[in-house]
Amino acid sequence: MTKLRRLLAIAALLLPGTALAQKVPVLLVPDRVFTATDRVVHEGWKVLVADGRIVAVGPDVTAPAGAETRVLPGTTLLPGLIDLHVHLFLHPYNETSWNDQVMKEPLALRTARAVAHARATLMAGFTTVRDLGTEGAGDADAGLKMAIQQGIVPGPRLLIASRALVATGAYGPKGYAFDVPQGAEEVSGEGIVAAVRRQIAHGADWVKFYADYRWGPGEPSRATFSLDELKAGVAAAHDAGRKVAVHASTPEGMRRAVLAGADTIEHGNDATDAVFALMKANKVAFCPTLAATDAITRYGGWNGAAPEPEAMRAKRASYAAALQAGVTMCVGGDTGVFAHGANAREIELMAGWGMARNDALWTATAGNAAILGMSDRIGSIAPGRIADLVAVAGDPLKDLSALENVRLVMQSGNIVTNP
Numbered sequence: 001m002t003k004l005r006r007l008l009a010i011a012a013l014l015l016p017g018t019a020l021a022q023k024v025p026v027l028l029v030p031d032r033v034f035t036a037t038d039r040v041v042h043e044g045w046k047v048l049v050a051d052g053r054i055v056a057v058g059p060d061v062t063a064p065a066g067a068e069t070r071v072l073p074g075t076t077l078l079p080g081l082i083d084l085h086v087h088l089f090l091h092p093y094n095e096t097s098w099n100d101q102v103m104k105e106p107l108a109l110r111t112a113r114a115v116a117h118a119r120a121t122l123m124a125g126f127t128t129v130r131d132l133g134t135e136g137a138g139d140a141d142a143g144l145k146m147a148i149q150q151g152i153v154p155g156p157r158l159l160i161a162s163r164a165l166v167a168t169g170a171y172g173p174k175g176y177a178f179d180v181p182q183g184a185e186e187v188s189g190e191g192i193v194a195a196v197r198r199q200i201a202h203g204a205d206w207v208k209f210y211a212d213y214r215w216g217p218g219e220p221s222r223a224t225f226s227l228d229e230l231k232a233g234v235a236a237a238h239d240a241g242r243k244v245a246v247h248a249s250t251p252e253g254m255r256r257a258v259l260a261g262a263d264t265i266e267h268g269n270d271a272t273d274a275v276f277a278l279m280k281a282n283k284v285a286f287c288p289t290l291a292a293t294d295a296i297t298r299y300g301g302w303n304g305a306a307p308e309p310e311a312m313r314a315k316r317a318s319y320a321a322a323l324q325a326g327v328t329m330c331v332g333g334d335t336g337v338f339a340h341g342a343n344a345r346e347i348e349l350m351a352g353w354g355m356a357r358n359d360a361l362w363t364a365t366a367g368n369a370a371i372l373g374m375s376d377r378i379g380s381i382a383p384g385r386i387a388d389l390v391a392v393a394g395d396p397l398k399d400l401s402a403l404e405n406v407r408l409v410m411q412s413g414n415i416v417t418n419p
């Protein structure tokens with residue numbers, strides 16, 4: 001390492017998250033590589049990166065003249081991880097309730113938190129996330145995305161959903177004698193198409209609808225938007241080249257989402273075999289958000305011991321039915337309900353609750369990239385892909401908690417952390 005490069009490296013450590021621009025090719029030499037494409041680890045493989053892209057991967061890759069070699073003993077190198085359900089503008093509900101975050105936290109505070117959350121996400125090896133709504137923080141996600149893209153603050157590649165869309169009166173905060181700001185944009189009837197287009201104009205990469213919700217405290221969730229409303233909204237999004245995520249917990253909300261043409265369905269707490277069969281037939285992916293249910297149940301006082309509360313039992317049953325049905329799975333923890341940077345919890349839970357570990361890792365990388373329609377750029381280690389990579393201590397195919405021990409994160413070929 002030259003003196004200048006050493007100084008730059010020290011500067012990068014002093015300014016956590018500052019990308020150390022890689023001017024020369026880098027040969028990464030971990031103990032093993034999980035490319036995602038074949039779902040196995042390859043002992044002794046190496047990865048060559050140049051100009052922000054993966055150039056070569058395999059056992060016999062050598063460093064060209066002038067390249068830097070980085071030996072990463074004891075690690076497994078993976079594609080940058082992807083979380084398809086985060087809320088960077090929320091922080092854990094056991095710190096502040098959702099209601100108080102939406103009602104009492106000024107936008108600047110929420111944005112400052114989101115900046116910190118974006119950094120924590122990237123440092124945890126999650127190089128791409130889909131943010132499914134600012135929950136009352138307006139269009140601030142679009143500005144955060146620009147700040148990351150312009151290198152002003154560190155963060156993952158963002159796919160954003162702007163304010164998200166709820167049926168008029170269905171969402172929250174609720175229970176006030178006058179209209180209060182809501183956690184998402186309220187629409188009904190013909191207004192839904194205009195709202196979709198407005199959100200896209202404000203930067204939405206994905207359009208998110210809430211297909212069901214609780215109308216009052218203590219009530220069960222009920223379908224909100226009519227099928228026609230959802231169909232019109234989804235069609236407007238698809239016409240604009242945007243995919244659609246739908247929050248739905250009830251079988252009827254999920255059924256309407258599928259029939260309307262949703263690309264992913266979030267939560268599915270009370271799903272049935274029939275609705276998963278419908279999802280499978282229509283190729284709709286399922287984000288079970290297991291980690292959010294786990295966190296919220298613990299915030300309610302559960303300590304993880306048997307017997308499990310009803311919400312957890314229902315979630316396990318729904319997830320098992322989805323696996324059984326062969327629905328395309330998506331890794332998205334609803335991160336923000338619990339701490340940003342702990343995104344890997346969802347992968348660990350999905351494996352702990354019945355998915356093979358290598359399938360869970362594939363889903364969090366290549367699978368999620370396919371859902372985004374970005375398989376040609378991210379989600380696997382192959383020549384030509386963007387060099388988004390993470391090295392973790394240990395072998396996650398033997399123990400997924402290895403994902404919590406990040407040793408190096410590379411984003412677009414730049415090393416952003418190397419603790």
Ligand SMILES: [Zn+2]
Pocket residue numbers: 085086087132334
């Ligand atoms: Zn969510």
